Amino acid sequence: MHLEPLHRVLKHLHMNGRKVRRMDSCIHALMRLMWMKMRDRLQKLHKGKWTCHVHGIRMRHKKGVSLRSSWLTEVDPNRTYAVQGPDKVAYMVLLPVFGSCLELQ
Secondary structure, eight states: OOHHHHHHIIIIISSSSSOSSSSSHHHHHHHHHHHHHHHHHHHHHHTTTTOOOHHHHHHHHHHHHHHOOOGGEETTTTTTEEEEEETTOOOEEETTTTOOSSSOO
């Protein structure tokens, strides 16, 4: 979630649009906000429904995991790969230093 909409929800829904003068009321409002966000997340996980954005991310991840090792060419060892899909279009992929979920063994 972006920071500005989260701030708007915190200020106008949980703090009634007022400035906070006491730290305990601010902490209480933050705890209510986090409780609400965790409850919403659990409801979404339980129902199994995804937003269009999350669905797109999950589909791209599944495509990446299902890549064949014959479609990959290592350009820079453990850093950069050229990916050629079934449509014969080449893409450059930069993998982060901390690893990847692709298992090409």
